[in-house]
Amino acid sequence: MEKYFDINYLWTALPQLLPFLWITLFVAALAVIFGSLLGLILAVFKLSKNKFLRFLANSYITVMRCTPSIVLLFLVYYGIPAFADHFLGIYLQDVHTGVFVVITFSLQFAAMMAEVIRSAYLAVDKGQYEAAVSVGLTPFQAYRRIIFPQAIVFALPNFGNGLIAVLQEGALAYTIGFIDIVGKANLIIANNYNTHALEIYIALAVFYWVFSIAIAKFFGKLEKVFSKGQSSLKTS
Amino acid sequence: MNSSFINTEFLIDTFFVALSGVPIALLVTAVALAIALPIGFFLALSRINEIPVLNGFTKVYVSFVRGTPLIIQIFVLYSILPLILAGIFERYEIDFPIYEVNPLWYAFVIFSFNTAAILVEVFRSALKTVNAGQLEAAYSVGLTTSQAYRRIIIPQMLVSTMPNLCTATINLIKATSLGYAISLQEITLKAKVAANVGYNYLEAYIDIFIVYLILCITVEYLFKVFEKRLSRYKAVATA
Numbered sequence: 001m002e003k004y005f006d007i008n009y010l011w012t013a014l015p016q017l018l019p020f021l022w023i024t025l026f027v028a029a030l031a032v033i034f035g036s037l038l039g040l041i042l043a044v045f046k047l048s049k050n051k052f053l054r055f056l057a058n059s060y061i062t063v064m065r066c067t068p069s070i071v072l073l074f075l076v077y078y079g080i081p082a083f084a085d086h087f088l089g090i091y092l093q094d095v096h097t098g099v100f101v102v103i104t105f106s107l108q109f110a111a112m113m114a115e116v117i118r119s120a121y122l123a124v125d126k127g128q129y130e131a132a133v134s135v136g137l138t139p140f141q142a143y144r145r146i147i148f149p150q151a152i153v154f155a156l157p158n159f160g161n162g163l164i165a166v167l168q169e170g171a172l173a174y175t176i177g178f179i180d181i182v183g184k185a186n187l188i189i190a191n192n193y194n195t196h197a198l199e200i201y202i203a204l205a206v207f208y209w210v211f212s213i214a215i216a217k218f219f220g221k222l223e224k225v226f227s228k229g230q231s232s233l234k235t236s
Numbered sequence: 237m238n239s240s241f242i243n244t245e246f247l248i249d250t251f252f253v254a255l256s257g258v259p260i261a262l263l264v265t266a267v268a269l270a271i272a273l274p275i276g277f278f279l280a281l282s283r284i285n286e287i288p289v290l291n292g293f294t295k296v297y298v299s300f301v302r303g304t305p306l307i308i309q310i311f312v313l314y315s316i317l318p319l320i321l322a323g324i325f326e327r328y329e330i331d332f333p334i335y336e337v338n339p340l341w342y343a344f345v346i347f348s349f350n351t352a353a354i355l356v357e358v359f360r361s362a363l364k365t366v367n368a369g370q371l372e373a374a375y376s377v378g379l380t381t382s383q384a385y386r387r388i389i390i391p392q393m394l395v396s397t398m399p400n401l402c403t404a405t406i407n408l409i410k411a412t413s414l415g416y417a418i419s420l421q422e423i424t425l426k427a428k429v430a431a432n433v434g435y436n437y438l439e440a441y442i443d444i445f446i447v448y449l450i451l452c453i454t455v456e457y458l459f460k461v462f463e464k465r466l467s468r469y470k471a472v473a474t475a
Contacts, residue, residue, distance in 0.1 A: 065406065066452035068413035071424065071444050078438040086241040164303075171305035172414075182308070198319070201311040205304045212303035 009196045010203055013188055017200070020184040021207065027098060027180060028167045031105035035166070038106060039113025046118050057114060064111035069104070069169045076104045077176045101173040101180075105166050112162045120155035121147070153226045160219030164212045171208070181207065247439040253430045254443040257423035258451065261412040264340070264422070268347035268408060275348070276355025283360055294356060301353035310417050313346050339418040346418070347408060354404050362397040363389070395466050402459035406452050413448070423447050 045057035064072075077100045081092040124147050132142035174183035185204055189197045279297075282290035301309065322334050366389050374384035413424040424444050431440035 062453070063449065066410075066449045067445060068410040068424070068448060070413050070416075071441055071448060074437065074441045075445060078441060082241065082438050168305040171307050198312065198315040201308060201315060205300075205308050205312055208305055208308060209300060209303040213299065 006196065007199060009199050013196070013200055014203065016188060017181060017184055017203065020179065020181040023098075024167075024170060024180040024182075025211075027101055027105070027173065027178075028163075028170050030102045031109050031166050031170070032163060034102065034106035035109025036113050038110035039117055042110055042114035043117035043121065046114060047121065061111045061114055064108055069108060070172050070175060072108060073101070073104045073172060073176055076100050076107070097173075097176050097178040100176060101170070101178050105170055108169065109162060109166045112165065113159070116155050116158040116162060117151075119158075120151040123154040124150045153223065156219055156223045156226065160215055163219075164215050167211060167215070168208060171204075242442075243434075243436055243439055246434065246436045247443060250427055250430050250436070250440050251443045251446065254423050254427040254440070254447045257421065257426040258447065260340070260420065261409060261415075261422045261451070264343045264347055264412050264415070264420070265405065265408050267344050268351050269405065271344070271348040272351035272355050275352040277359050279352070279356045280359035280363060283356065284363055298353045298356050301350055302357075306350055306411055307414055307417060309350060310346055310414055313349065314342060314418050317342065317345065339415070339420045342418050343412070343415055343420050347411065350411070351404065351408055354407070355401075358397060358400040358404060359393070362393045362400070365396045366392050395463075398459060398463040398466060402456060402463075405455055405459070409451055409455065410448065413444075 042057045042060060045053040046061075048054060067075075077097070080100065080103070081095070084090040084092045128146050128150065129142055132146040133139065137145065170180070171182050173180050174186055177183070179187070182204060185200045189195075189200055279290070279294045283294050318334050318337075321332075324330075325332050325334060370388055370392065371384055374388045375381075379387065412420070412422050415422045416425045416428070419425065427440040427444045428437075431437045
């Protein structure tokens with residue numbers, strides 16, 4: 001009789017699984033890029049004096065916080081093509097599922113980043129901007145050279161946490177038929193008539209675990225590097 | 237294909253189908269919190285007091301739960317639990333239909349497992365906000381450790397726990413949407429099954445979306461009210 005649990009089975013499954021790791025990471029990276037851009041816009045809205053813009057950003061963030069990833073994923077996956085088809089007359093049914101995955105997690109990441117960017121911006125002392133302008137920098141220069149480098153130190157830990165979150169939420173992409181590492185794992189399991197599922201799932205857990213720890217460690221180091229400059233500024 | 241963008245009739249009907257999944261989602265949330273709160277608290281204490289074996293175990297446990305997606309945790313636990321239980325029952329020759337267990341029981345175990353680890357970190361950071369002198373002061377007036385915690389430490393800790401506990405609860409409610417993976421009859425699965433008949437998936441997911449939105453905003457509001465009451469106590473205590 002075949003064993004229920006056979007860890008050696010992994011040596012045959014891993015080579016099939018590993019190439020799809022890059023797809024998982026690639027999608028997460030795209031979501032981080034687009035999400036950060038949208039998050040920046042939302043943060044500007046949140047900080048603006050215009051009541052309507054603030055309301056808009058706040059409602060967006062509340063809605064995102066209250067929506068499970070899987071629900072958002074399906075809303076985007078079914079909603080956008082239906083909307084485009086009906087109102088704009090554009091046919092989107094053939095668009096690659098990866099596009100919808102990236103859209104979903106960008107939308108979600110943007111809500112996280114809006115809060116991160118806002119709190120980092122507020123953490124920088126107002127006097128810094130005034131001082132920069134008073135020595136003749138233009139507002140743009142002041143932001144780029146004075147505010148931004150300081151704000152980034154405050155934002156780093158939360159940004160790292162957001163990165164881990166978006167990588168993990170991405171594990172749900174398989175539900176709309178996207179073949180990333182989880183999707184491929186489920187395909188392998190289905191091909192084996194549902195045997196050895198546990199071994200594959202444990203391998204997946206280890207992948208994510210390793211990457212999460214690596215990201216956390218990396219941002220911990222990065223934070224140290226950046227805040228070193230800050231403390232030397234204070235003492236001088 | 238169809239003439240209107242959204243099938244309004246289906247949208248309204250399915251809203252109530254989705255709503256009928258709310259009790260299960262809330263039951264799982266409540267049970268998971270009830271189990272995870274004490275476990276999370278004691279593991280947080282063992283982390284802070286650096287109790288030898290428990291501290292190391294908790295570190296790994298928390299790191300695993302925070303480092304892996306919940307859906308993967310569900311996959312792993314849902315395939316490992318029946319295997320372990322079947323082994324135990326076989327050994328002691330207990331005749332129990334292990335593969336016909338209500339998924340609700342698995343949901344309780346899985347979501348408690350996940351939430352307890354999250355709460356360890358919540359309680360740990362909250363315990364750190366309480367000044368160490370408070371415990372010493374409590375000892376010096378003759379309170380026992382359990383009295384000191386119950387009357388001095390925990391009430392102060394609660395105030396700073398509330399926002400994080402609220403986030404954890406919201407995340408837990410959202411996480412129950414993954415119950416589909418163990419065929420738990422909650423909000424998402426119920427509406428999805430209703431949509432299977434006529435492929436009205438968009439309408440079904442709009443309904444699910446609205447239900448979670450109402451649920452989460454309500455919970456957030458309740459936490460805010462409770463937090464206000466707690467901080468009023470804090471103001472009295474410090475005065």
